[in-house]
Amino acid sequence: MARKLLLEHINVPDIHTFDVYRQKGGYRAVEKALKTLTPDEVVEEVKKSGLRGRGGAGFPTGMKWSFLAKPEGVARYLVCNADESEPGTFKDRYLMTHIPHALIEGMIVSSFALGAHTSYIYVRGEMMPQIRILEKAIAEAKNAGFLGKNILGTGYDLELYVQPGGGAYICGEETALLESLEGKRGNPRIKPPFPAIAGLYGCPTVVNNVESIAATVPIINDGGDEYAKIGIGRSTGTKLISASGNLVRPGVYEIELGLPVEEFIYSDEWCGGIANGKRLKATVAGGSSVPILPANLSLKLANGDPRLMSYESLSEGGFATGSMMGSGGFIAFDEDQCIVRNTWNFSRFYHHESCGQCSPCREGTGWMEKVLHRLEFGHGKMSDIDLLVDVSKKIEGNTICPLGDAAAWPVASAIRHFRDEFEWHVNEPVKSLDTNYGLANYAEPIAKTVSTEN
C-alpha cells in the first residue's frame, strides 16, 4: 500500500469535525511551528521538503515563499487558491469537503511562516457546500484557540476568512484571483510586479493551492527531509490525483510521486484498468489544459522508458511528445472516444472562460472553438486542421496570462498526435456525426493510433 499523508484518515467517521481531527493528531503542526520554530525555520523546512506547487505550475513552494517582500509596517497576506474549476480536476474540492481542518491547519502554519495576520481562502462561488464546511471548521478552530488573537498563548494572531469567488475559471489565475478578492472584475494583472512584491491591496502576498497548503502539515510534523524522501527526483512527496474518464474506478487518489502511469491505470489499488475491457486510446495527465498523449506515449517515453507520475517524467520527450503533471487531473480515454469531440469540448470551455482582456485569447479561443465545432459536426475542411494549428500558435505565448496557452495546447497536441482522426472527420462527415458508432470499428486510420501493447 502506498503511503498516505493527506488522505490517511479519510475513512475515519466524522474526520471533518475538529474533535475527531484533533484525536487523530490534527493541529500538532500548529503547536510545533508556533511553539518551537521561528517563521524562517518553517520556511526552511518547506524548502527542504522540495514541495512543488500543486495547483499546476509546479513551482517550488519554499522558494516562492522566500521571494515574499518583507517591508516594515506593511501587511503581508496568504491567499489560498481554492478556485479549482479546470475540467478533470476535482481533488481540492474533495479535500475541503472531507478533511477541511487539514487545509485550515496548513493555513495557520503557512501564515505563521509568512508573517501574515490575515489570510483568505478564495473558494469558487459555485462550491457553496465547501464554503459552508470551511466556515464551520474555521469557527471550530477559533473556539479551540487555534485562530484569532494570541494563538495557543504564543502571541501570534491570525484571522482567517473564506471568500466566495466570482465563479469564473480565470479567477483561479493568481492575479485575477487577487483582483476578484479586492472586489473588482476578475481580470489577470500584467506581471511584473508579482504578488510577492505587490499583491492583495498592493501588499506582499503569497497565493498557494489548497493541496500545497495542506501538504505543509505533514512537512512540519515529520520534517522537510523526511518528506523529501518520498517521491522521485525533484518530484517529492505525495500528490492528489483526480482520475476520471473511462476508468474502472475513477476518483481522487493520493499517490507517491514516481508511480508508473501504467500501474496507476491498471493496478487494482488505483484505477483498476479501462472500463468495459476496452483499450486505452489516450490520456490527459494533468487537467484539460495540458497536452493530450496517445496510449503508447502515455505509458512509455519516446525512448521506451516507463512514464512515471512525476513532474519531470510527464513533461519529458520534448514538446512534441511530452505533457505535464499540471494539477493532477488525470483523464483516460478508451478506444471509442472521439478526440475531435473531446478537443472541441475543451475548446468550448476555454472560449467560454476567456476574460477577454487580450486580443489573441479573446478572439482566438472563439475562432478555434468554431472551427472545431465545424469539424466535429461534419462541415469541416482539410485546411481547417492546419488553420487550427496556426491559430493555436498565434495564441500560445502571446497572452497576458496562461489561459491562452491552456486553450492552445490541447488543440495543438490533439492534432499532433491524432491528425488521422481529424482528417477522418473531414473525409467521413456522416459516420463521424453518429456518436453511437464505435469509432474503432469504423475508422481504420484511428485504429493505427491505438496502442496494441496493453
Add this chain to the structure above:
Amino acid sequence: MSDKVKVTIDGITVEVAPGTTILNAARQIGGDIVPPAMCYYSKLEGSGGKCRTCIVKVSKGSEKDPRPMPKLVASCRTTVMDGMEVQNITSPEVIEARSGVVEMLLINHPLDCPVCDQAGECDLQNLGYEHGLQKTRYEFERRTFERIDIGDKIQLHMNRCILCYRCVFTADQITNKRVHGILNRGDHSEISTYIQTAVDNDFSGNVIDVCPVGALTDKTFRFKNRVWFTKPIDAHRDCPTCSGKVTLWYKGEDVLRVTARKDIYGEVEEFICNTCRFDKKKTADWTIEHPTHISDTSVIASNHYDTLKPLPVIQDNARLQEANRVELEKTTKF
C-alpha cells in the same frame, strides 16, 4: 556611476532612466523601430499590455542575466534592464506574431473604412496595412451591435470596438463619475454604460480622442466630412476648465471639429473639456496659432505637403535598412 541604463533595440543603443519601458525607450530612438500600440496610452496610468500589438523579443535579458526571455513580451509594460537587447522589426518571429495579433483584432472589426469616421486617423488601419493579410481566414459570422447614443454628443458603435480599455481608463482617471465599463467576458465582452446611461461630465469627450478605432465618435462631426479634406490648425483659448489648447479642423471657413492636440504617437498632449470640444466652433472663440504638423506617414498629410525624408535612424544602420527595404524604396522613388 551613471544613473541611466543602456538598452539596445534593433541594434541601436540608447540610455534611458531606470523604470522606462521598452516601448518608451524605443520612442526615445524614434523611427520604425517603435512598436505599435493600440491600447497603451502614455497619459493613462495602468493602460497597456492588452492588445499585444507591441510585443517584442528580448534576446538578452540584461548584462547580469543575459538569458533571453522565453516568450515575446509586451514592450509597453516591460521595463528595460541594463544591457538588455531587444528585437522588434529585425525579428521575423515578432513580425509573424504581430501579424497574428492584427488578424485577431480584425476578426470582429469591420473593414468599413470608407464610411468610418476614424478613417485616416485609425491606428488599426495603419497596422492592418503594415501587417495584415490580403484576405481573412475567418469565415464565421461577426458579432454585431446596435449603435448606442451615450449622451447627446458621443455615439458608441460597438461593432468597431477592439476592447483596448482606453476609454474606460480615461473615464476612470479624468472624469469624476465613470458610468461605463466592460460587460461580459471573452469575445462577448462589450463596452457599455450602466443600463445605457448617458456619459455626461466635463471631460467625457476625451473618450473619443483616445479610441484608436472608430468605436466612439463625435456626434457633432459624424459624417460631416472626411478627415483628409479638412485642415487642422492649432489654436487656444482661455478656458477655466482645461488648458484650452486644441486642434481646430477646418473645412473652408467652418470649424467642423475640435480635438485635443496629439503627439506623433497619436496620443493627446493634454485632455480638453467638453465646452472647448463641443461648444466652441467659431473662429472668433479661438486664438489661432499655426497649421498642425501632420506626419508624412498619415493619410491626413495628403494636401498638407511636407518633404518626405528617410528616417535618420534607418539611414545609418544596415540591418534596419534591410528590414525597411520596401519603405526605403518608396522614399527613394519620391
